[in-house]
Amino acid sequence: MFRFVLMPVFLGFASMAHAQMAPSSSEVAAYQGLHQAAHHGDVEAIQRLTASGADVNSRDRRGRTPAHVAAFASQDEALQALAEAGVDMNALENQAYDVVTIAAVANDPELMALALELGNDPGLTTSPYDGTALIAAAHLGHVGIVRRLIDAGAPLDHINNLHWTALMEAVVLGDGGPDHQNVVRLLVDAGADKTITDGDHVTPLEHAKANNYTEIVEMLEQRK
Template sequence: MGRIFAILLMALTTTAHAQTAPSASDIAGYDGLHRAAYEGDIKTVRRLAADGVDLNIRDDSGRTAAHIAAFGSNDEVLRVLAEAGADLNALENRAYDVLTIAAVADDPDLVALAITLGNRPDLVTSVYDGTALIAAAHLGHHEVVRRLIAGGAPLDHVNNLGWTALMEAVVLGDGGPDHIATVRALVEAGADISIPDRDGVTPLQHARMRGYGTIADIISQVSSN
């Protein structure tokens, strides 16, 4: 269990800092497309796109205007950028795309929009080589999880911690209603409940060890069928 604890501690202590929205100093330095994306200025975004500005120009943290729009939940700006040819699958310096930013923000509508606009739900993102689905499952963002599943997100991707979305929902979850709903969504969609962590412990075993009775019951119903 020592290795599991070390991995768990690393995940919990770094996740909060893994995604970084533009700081006040970043914003103060924005002009042009980044400024328009931040302010939700659709008219200026359209004008700059028509003028041939580089839609994928990056700030010092590797954020494109699409990333800025995602951090600000500026759906229509994102739509205009994508329709003009912006790359929604671009990764900023911390390896996040628009979709994972929206997933972490618990923004189901932006998640669905990003997928519709061409953001790939199977994209490997973050320093953990995960996916938007894993990020959402970790946080118990169950409606986002359902939107990602509907959009074709891979259910059983294993990140560099050795965890799937289902595993993260159990190991990093609190066993409460949001994570229960997340586990239910993943299991009902057909997530593989047998994939263990690097120590051979399955999601069901983790749920039982943590006293997450409802989650254990959801997983057990599949294993007994």
């Protein structure tokens, strides 16, 4: 019964964490200044340009700062240099993604750790779905990222505009396999509220039962 109701939602939103738009090849080719240096990881150019007064928080046509560009390119040293020059680590680009959420979707733990160290708030409301980095990571089954975000104090029970929490997404949009099982385990052990329902008043446990996710059902029933 629940599965019949859920399938249209699943089909409509299963790839939502991938709604991020990294710079296209044409955008990269057109980049100049700090955006170009960030993409290529050119620390010397970043230091030279910022020392000359370049705006470290300048934005491209999609609202990406050089920090976003460095994150999409996984240029950790460039991100460090930009932070030292005063970049806003909590800036959101036009789709409302920050560096931490970019790292979460990319399953890039080193970038995630650096962004958190540089002051990126793990609890920001991000994405067109008013979610969080933790919700995105839970949806994708990125176990190590989920663990890091929990340790950093990310909100466990944030509800996005689909009325889903990280726990709900791990069940509804997960595949029930080992990664999503581990995500559910981490969230529940950290204190995530198992009673928060979706917009149809269905609990994560009921979803897990409807999808025949036996291990997750047992986990949700046994863990208090």
